[in-house]
Amino acid sequence: MHPILSIGNLQCRYGEQVVIESVSFALQEGEIACLLGPSGCGKTTLLHAIAGFQPVTEGSIQLSGEVISSPEIQVPAERRKIGVVFQDYALFPHLTVEQNIAFGIQSMPKSERQSRTQSLLQLVRLEGFGQQYPHQLSGGQQQRVALARALAPRPKLLLLDEPFSNLDTELRRSLASEVRRILKQTGTSALLVTHDRNEAFVAADKLGVMGEGQLLQWDTPEQVYQAPANADVARLTGSGNLLTGVVTDNRLVQTPMGLMNTTENTLQPGTRVKVFVRSGGIEIGEHEYAVPVLIAERDFLGEQCLYQLTLTDGQTVEASLPAQPELSSGVSVPARVTRALVFPA
Known part of the structure; x- marks a missing residue:
């Protein structure tokens, strides 16, 4: 061809x-x-x-x-x-x-x-x-x-x-x-x-x-x-959140949304990175890496809701989650990143 x-x-x-x-x-x-x-x-x-x-x-x-x-x-x-x-x-x-x-x-x-x-x-x-x-x-x-x-x-x-x-x-x-x-x-x-x-x-x-x-x-x-x-490219091909992070000694990444695993094993400890978290890559619930977030806004979209979550440092991230009545504006819940893309800063 x-x-x-x-x-x-x-x-x-x-x-x-x-x-x-x-x-x-x-x-x-x-x-x-x-x-x-x-x-x-x-x-x-x-x-x-x-x-x-x-x-x-x-x-x-x-x-x-x-x-x-x-x-x-x-x-x-x-x-x-x-x-x-x-x-x-x-x-x-x-x-x-x-x-x-x-x-x-x-x-x-x-x-x-x-x-x-x-x-x-x-x-x-x-x-x-x-x-x-x-x-x-x-x-x-x-x-x-x-x-x-x-x-x-x-x-x-x-x-x-x-x-x-x-x-x-x-x-x-x-x-x-x-x-x-x-x-x-x-x-x-x-x-x-x-x-x-x-x-x-x-x-x-x-x-x-x-x-x-x-x-x-x-x-x-x-x-x-x-x-x-x-x-x-990540931002242009999917809605999500761009965070900063640092690679830890055990090859995790420390971000404003807590620790997260990465498949990027070539990054040395101490490396500053950009972390792109798609809206569907966040989950609510207790977990060893979960951090407290405040639900600032909730837009009902049928089976899904689009949430604006305020982090402890004041940043707001967007999360697309199954609609749950108990997750309403003003409620504080634990949340963590389940998957993300990591790039050298």
């Missing part, structure tokens, strides 16, 4: 400001990847560089082994055979759904164009909507029309820029799954930009976590979540 997309030591600037620095990764044919990161981290700039909208100042971008961007080479966007689905869908309001989908394949013979349009309508589950106009569709339906339009010319690579950001949370997750189904069914390689980790987990074969213009980690979603490269 050969990479459809190869990024090597890429740098992009806006004037003197470096927006992308030393980014390298490869996307295999048929894979779906997500770039995840907060606003301003450079992920959209990277997407625009791949699409041909943004020049590069160092490094290269290759598509199917051909250099399409470098300081010396800039293949025009329209010649890259790359499809783009924009954040606002960019559908033509005066064209029907069928006409929108067929917009980029006008050079095809009419019968072939009609056949392609109908097969895409079926693929995105919008049979019977062909003669409607964008304003007659829901947000989720418009998003699927935009996807069908981008797929119509059979691009080598599809780029999706925050494609679900205009939709409500529940619909975003189901559409991320739906888009994955469509892309896998068509064998389309794709790169999706998002700031929503749930979208990334659902849609991606590979996950690239970005921060301050750099690629912090590139791996499967499971590996990135379970073994984040650093505390920043």
Whole structure:
């Protein structure tokens, strides 16, 4: 299997400001990847560089082994055979759904164009909507029309820029799954930009976590979540609490939440560390490592409750626990960390 997309030591600037620095990764044919990161981290700039909208100042971008961007080479966007689905869908309001989908394949013979349009309508589950106009569709339906339009010319690579950001949370997750189904069914390689980790987990074969213009980690979603490269990756891939700690003589870690075990055996006693405790990595109850905490807030979420726990040093940590009526605001209880990620400070 050969990479459809190869990024090597890429740098992009806006004037003197470096927006992308030393980014390298490869996307295999048929894979779906997500770039995840907060606003301003450079992920959209990277997407625009791949699409041909943004020049590069160092490094290269290759598509199917051909250099399409470098300081010396800039293949025009329209010649890259790359499809783009924009954040606002960019559908033509005066064209029907069928006409929108067929917009980029006008050079095809009419019968072939009609056949392609109908097969895409079926693929995105919008049979019977062909003669409607964008304003007659829901947000989720418009998003699927935009996807069908981008797929119509059979691009080598599809780029999706925050494609679900205009939709409500529940619909975003189901559409991320739906888009994955469509892309896998068509064998389309794709790169999706998002700031929503749930979208990334659902849609991606590979996950690239970005921060301050750099690629912090590139791996499967499971590996990135379970073994984040650093505390920043941990925070971007799961809600939780960042604490400081010190490794003790018996290889435990002393934290404001008491002592905790660590699987990181290479750290020497006395080493200062960052400890990332996911919201589900705290339990209430008596234990030799438990410390007293005060329940400051309690948000009922059905089977789970989200608690804000105040520690003896005044810090507040978040814990997601099974709903228990006796655990209410103002109650002091023992709590401990059951699992955490430890990183050198």
